Amino acid sequence: MKLLTIGRAGTLESSDLLITLEPSSSSDIEIQLKSSVEKQFGRQIRAVILETLESLGITEGVTVTAVDKGALDCVIKARVSCAAYRAAGTAGDSTVYNWEV
Amino acid sequence: MGWMTLRQLTPALQLDWQQLEGLLEQEGIELDGHLSYTVGLFEDNTLIATGSYYEQTLRCLAVSKTHQGGGLMNQIVTHLTDALYRKGIHHVFLVTKPEYQRLFEDLGFFTLVKLPNTLVFMENKQNAMDLYLKRLVQETPESMRGLPKTAGLVMNANPFTLGHLHLVTQAAQRYDAVHLFVVQAEASVFSFEDRYQMIADGVAHLNNVVLHASGPYVVSMATFPSYFLKEPAAVVAGHAALDVTLFGTYLAKALGIQTRIVGEEPLCETTRAYVEVMAHLLPTMDVSCEVIPRVTDPTGSVPISASKVRQLLRDNDWQGIEAIVPPSTLKHLKQMAADGRLETVKQSTGRH
Numbered sequence: 290m291k292l293l294t295i296g297r298a299g300t301l302e303s304s305d306l307l308i309t310l311e312p313s314s315s316s317d318i319e320i321q322l323k324s325s326v327e328k329q330f331g332r333q334i335r336a337v338i339l340e341t342l343e344s345l346g347i348t349e350g351v352t353v354t355a356v357d358k359g360a361l362d363c364v365i366k367a368r369v370s371c372a373a374y375r376a377a378g379t380a381g382d383s384t385v386y387n388w389e390v
Numbered sequence: 391m392g393w394m395t396l397r398q399l400t401p402a403l404q405l406d407w408q409q410l411e412g413l414l415e416q417e418g419i420e421l422d423g424h425l426s427y428t429v430g431l432f433e434d435n436t437l438i439a440t441g442s443y444y445e446q447t448l449r450c451l452a453v454s455k456t457h458q459g460g461g462l463m464n465q466i467v468t469h470l471t472d473a474l475y476r477k478g479i480h481h482v483f484l485v486t487k488p489e490y491q492r493l494f495e496d497l498g499f500f501t502l503v504k505l506p507n508t509l510v511f512m513e514n515k516q517n518a519m520d521l522y523l524k525r526l527v528q529e530t531p532e533s534m535r536g537l538p539k540t541a542g543l544v545m546n547a548n549p550f551t552l553g554h555l556h557l558v559t560q561a562a563q564r565y566d567a568v569h570l571f572v573v574q575a576e577a578s579v580f581s582f583e584d585r586y587q588m589i590a591d592g593v594a595h596l597n598n599v600v601l602h603a604s605g606p607y608v609v610s611m612a613t614f615p616s617y618f619l620k621e622p623a624a625v626v627a628g629h630a631a632l633d634v635t636l637f638g639t640y641l642a643k644a645l646g647i648q649t650r651i652v653g654e655e656p657l658c659e660t661t662r663a664y665v666e667v668m669a670h671l672l673p674t675m676d677v678s679c680e681v682i683p684r685v686t687d688p689t690g691s692v693p694i695s696a697s698k699v700r701q702l703l704r705d706n707d708w709q710g711i712e713a714i715v716p717p718s719t720l721k722h723l724k725q726m727a728a729d730g731r732l733e734t735v736k737q738s739t740g741r742h
Contacts, residue, residue, distance in 0.1 A: 297475050301464035301497050309480070321516050323498045354515070356498035358464070 290346045296376025299360075299368040306360035306368045308338075310376045311352045318342060318349060324357035337362050341369040344387075392434040396469060399428040399440065406430065409437040417452040419487070424619050425450065429469055431462055441466035443474060445611040447483040451490075467497050471514070483612040484512040485632075503635045511613075511632055522605050523644040530569070530600050530645065537566035541680075542637075542647040544609050546573040546617075546696075548580050548742055550588040550719050553694035556685045557653045562596040569645055574604045575611050577618040578742040579700065579735045584726065591718035608637055616660055618742065626660050630667035638675030647677060654683045656693055688713050704736050 292312040299307040313319065320335050334357055342351065360368070374386070399406045410430060414421050424444055431439040439462040441451040448470055453462045471482055484499050491501060491510045499512040502519060513519075527535070541561050547554050561568045570593070572586050580588075586601065593599050606612045614633040616626040641647065650672055655661040665681060672679045684693040692698070694714045702710040703723070712720055726732050 295475075295480050297472075297480075300468040301461075302468070303461055303464075307468065307498065311480070323496070325496065354498070 290373060290377050292347065292351060292373070292376040293378050294376055296372040296374070298371035298375065301356060301358060304359050304361070304364065306334075306358065306365050307356045308368050308372045309354045310369075310372045311354070312376070313350055313352045315352075316349050318347070318351045318353060320353045320355065322353075322355045322357060324355075325359055326357070333362075334360075334365060337365045338369055341366045342373065345370065345373050347373060395432045396429060396465070397432070399430045399437075406437070410440055413437050413440055413454060414450060414452055416454065419450055419452050422449055423621060423625070424615065427470075427473060429466060429473075431466060433457070439463065439466050441470050443470055443482075444615060446474060446479045446481060446606070447485060447612045447615075449485045451484075451486055463493065464497060467494075481518060481606065482514045483606070484514075485509050486512070503632065503639055505631055505635060508628065509632070511636070519607065519640060522607060523640060525605075526569075526602050526641065526645055529602055530567075534567040534598060534600055536646055539564075539566040539648070540569070540646050541565040541567070541649045541651050542569045542571065542642060542645065543651040544571045544573065544604065544637075545589065546578060546609070546742070547585050547589050548578040548696045549585060549699055549715065549723065550592045551694050551696055551699055551715050553653065553685050553714070554589070554696075555592050555716050556694075557651070557682055558593050558596065558599060560682050561651045562593075562599050565649065565651075566598060568596075568599045568651075569602060569647060570599055571602050571604045571608055571641075573609045573617075574606075575609070575618065577611070579738045579740070584722070588719050588722050591722065592716045594718075608641060609633060614664070617664075621660075623659075623663055626663040627667055630664040631671060633664070634668050634671045635675070638672055638677050642675065642677045649678045649680050651680050651682060654681050656684060657695060657697070700735065700738070703732065 292310060295309060295311045297309045299305050301307050318339060320338060322331065322334060324331055324334060338353060338355065399410050401407045410428065411421055422444060425442040426444050428440065428442040430437045438457045439453040442449055451463065451466065474482055484494055486494060486509065488504055488506065488510045494512055499514055500516050502511045502513060504510045543561060545554060558570060572589055574582050576582055590601055604610060609617055611618060613636055614629045616629045650668060652665055652668065655665060669679045686692060687694050699711055699715060
């Protein structure tokens with residue numbers, strides 16, 4: 290999926306994740322994470338973000354800024370996907386969205 | 391816990407606004423004279439939390455003592471940054487009391503400067519300042535880097551006059567390298583593009599001057615709102631302290647600027663207040679401040695000013711204009727007139 294603009298999803302409330310995806314000219318995915326549980330789950334959170342982006346066909350050229358307030362993996366996946374679709378400008382296009390559960 | 395509602399607050403709804411004033415006073419926060427948007431969180435009919443923004447800076451943020459620790463500020467900040475996101479604003483700044491620094495760091499903000507006992511100034515990006523400073527260095531020709539006598543000056547130039555030219559010429563003569571920051575905020579009758587072009591054309595013959603777009607970090611709506619609004623002296627001084635501290639801490643260090651040059655300001659009270667703050671604060675950051683006297687117009691009695699040029703444009707007095715601007719500016723203005731782009735300038739009656 291190609292990202293055309295900055296996409297954002299989530300809130301700063303407890304157990305949620307606020308994430309912003311910004312297209313960049315770099316060849317990697319850069320993750321800037323602020324988490325209240327960085328020491329315990331930092332690595333896991335980054336992994337879930339990357340896996341979710343990969344499943345959407347996003348493997349490079351993105352700067353991810355995330356403020357985590359203790360979100361579970363399913364919440365991370367949902368917020369990342371939403372931000373990605375907003376960034377791609379195809380939000381709401383159900384013919385391309387993988388609805389899963 | 392009662393019924394919670396989140397809604398916009400405006401002075402038009404007096405009962406709401408009175409509660410806002412009361413809450414901010416209770417929490418020791420100054421209510422800004424100019425805000426773009428204010429939101430309030432109510433429990434039943436009592437305001438318990440609030441936040442606002444002016445342009446891209448979050449300000450006047452407070453949660454009632456009776457309701458702290460419940461994630462209410464998280465809600466306020468989410469709401470405000472979401473509103474800004476929907477306006478296409480992604481780089482968000484924040485001004486708050488120093489004791490709330492940790493709280494906002496937990497909400498994804500990063501500290502730029504802290505003025506003890508006054509305020510802390512933050513932004514929502516971790517490396518934006520680094521990238522900005524890198525850009526400034528990259529824009530500077532190698533031959534101009536790391537020179538012993540390096541000066542900096544900030545200019546709006548609305549438009550670029552002989553007075554501005556005099557200032558830059560003096561700086562270029564007395565210093566090895568001059569960094570000229572052009573105010574990027576679009577709050578003047580001449581657009582940033584036009585102002586930048588007129589400056590560039592006007593100083594093209596000076597080979598030790600480099601131009602930089604100011605970005606949001608110097609004399610911007612985020613760092614020095616009083617420049618663009620009419621505010622009381624105490625407020626101006628507060629904003630000036632922030633702007634000057636940012637300059638001394640980051641820009642001056644990155645570019646090796648030892649002196650900030652500024653033109654003497656007989657007409658504009660705001661600029662005068664700013665210069666006063668600069669003269670006090672910059673030396674504490676190892677930057678000296680030099681004030682260069684204004685030049686007067688051909689009659690010898692009136693200092694040359696951009697506002698005079700704008701007045702003459704309204705009066706269609708091209709002879710008068712020619713006497714106080716460099717030929718390059720005159721050429722640019724005449725081209726704008728030919729392109730029909732001077733109408734808004736002529737009709738404007740604002741400060742800038």
